[in-house]
Amino acid sequence: MWLIDSSIGRKVVMSVTGAALILFLTFHMAMNCVALISGDAYNVICEFLGANWYAQVGTYGLAILMALHFVYAFILTIQNRRARGSERYAVTERPKSVEWASQNMLVLGIIVLVGLLVHLANFWSKMQLQELIHGTNFVAGQNGPTDGAFLIQYTFSQWYFVLIYTVWLAAIWFHLSHGFWSMFQTVGWSGTKWQRRWQVIGNIYVTLVILGFLSVVYFYFFKSLC
Amino acid sequence: MEKNISFKLKVWRQRGPKEKGQFKVYEMKDIPTDTSFLEMLDILNEQLINAGEEPVVFDHDCREGICGMCSLYINGHPHGPATGATTCQLYMRRFKDGETITVEPWRSAGFPVIRDLMVDRRAYDKIMQAGGYVSINTGGVPDANAIPISKEKADLAMDAASCIGCGACVAACKNGSAMLFVSAKVSQLALLPQGQVEAAHRAKAMLSKMDELGFGNCTNTRACEAECPKCISISNIARLNREFIAAKLSD
DSSP states (O other): OHHHHSHHHHHHHHHHHHHHHHHHHHHHHHHHHHHHHOHHHHHHHHHHHTTOHHHHHHHHHHHHHHHHHHHHHHHHHHHHHHHTOSSOOSSOOOOTTSOTGGGOHHHHHHHHHHHHHHHHHHTGGGTHHHHHTTOOOOOTTOOSTTOHHHHHHHHTTSHHHHHHHHHHHHHHHHHHHHHHHHHHHHTTOOOHHHHHHHHHHHHHHHHHHHHHHHHHHHHHHHHHHO | OOOEEEEEEEEEEOSSTTSOOEEEEEEEEEEETTSBHHHHHHHHHHHHHHTTOOOOOOOOSSSSSSSOOOOOEETTEETOSOSSOOGGGOBGGGSOTTOEEEEEOOOBTTBOEEETTEEOOHHHHHHHHHHOSOOOOOOSOOOTTSSOOOHHHHHHHHHHHTOOOOOHHHHHOTTOOOHHHHHHHHHHHHTSHHHHTTHHHHHHHHHHHHHHTTOOOOOOOOHHHHHOTTOOOTHHHHHHHHHHHHHHHTO
16 A cells, blocks of 8 residues: 555655645634634534534544544654664754754644643533533533633633643644645645745745634733733 | 865764774864865875875765765765765865864665765665666667657756766755655656656656665655755655656556
């Protein structure tokens, strides 16, 4: 099976799963931005998704994508370290055209994963999980499993969560600043002209997505201060 | 302008493939700056031989940047600090008086050290033998205008063909991947009509040989492109990816 036993095949898996995860982030960001306008409107979206079958299918799909992306990342890293040989260079210097993020994708990925666990504990475990297990482990003041607006306001009124989410989103930005154009390069949709174009398009796109997420975090943080 | 510099040379010494290597420091005195790097190593070896020591082993041949034999990882760069140049085209005017210059062999599982700074790059020959050719009985020589090729394509194929197979891409890559080399060798033929007949087989055979020989997976860091003495572009890697994926999908 070429997606497992060829180097390009393994990279295609990273590319396609990565692309799906970027699309997910885009939708997630769009939904979050509704909370900037109205908490009630945001809760309507939470109710619409909840633990309905399509939301469950989406969640399991995402879990599989994440797992694939992560398992492949470790396999690739182990193989690549082995390919580097047993002796390391005494002196190394990074050429100017090499982005820092491109050589630290695994480290950034691990930061993203840790942030994800915090995020799941903050929101998913109080929302969809409670609905699935018919639990009532809510935060004091939370009005049922689909009261996402309350959880946003509750989480981002605590300064340390604002800090954690900022670091997390910055790590995602660095990860995607390389990942975006890299996924087009891997599937072969690139060349001398398109490589630069994808890099510019990627930087703009990823910056907008991350700014979307950050705007919700800081909107609720400053609202809690007032 | 010519002047003389003195510097410390930190060189990797390793007696054989299985033996443990270590750095040895040599003092180089009053080397003219218009000496090439390899000539400077010749001077060092002369001194070592006169002192009754073993000379430093390193690869070199044409000394004009076309054969791909010279290697050397100098101060953190394959082929040294100059861009678009091989080690033999590097001159001592690039270095400062009193500097320490670190010289290492290519370090990669695909290129094991033979001795000192010389590595075994036969893996590249094996990849070429796997499919880096066109096997057509051409018969008589056809007229040059019988197969029209656009200038753009011809230029791209020529750019890819300028790869000298020195291995700097593998040496520069944090993953020890030979993708830039394989992609150049696939591209130089895939871009031309004569090469397209066997394009699918070539991409698959050369890539699987690369994987088999212990080279790593490309993660698009672009270090290869930055360090390549012939400035081979990573757009060739995109082309190889395209060729390979298309070949697999049409299996």
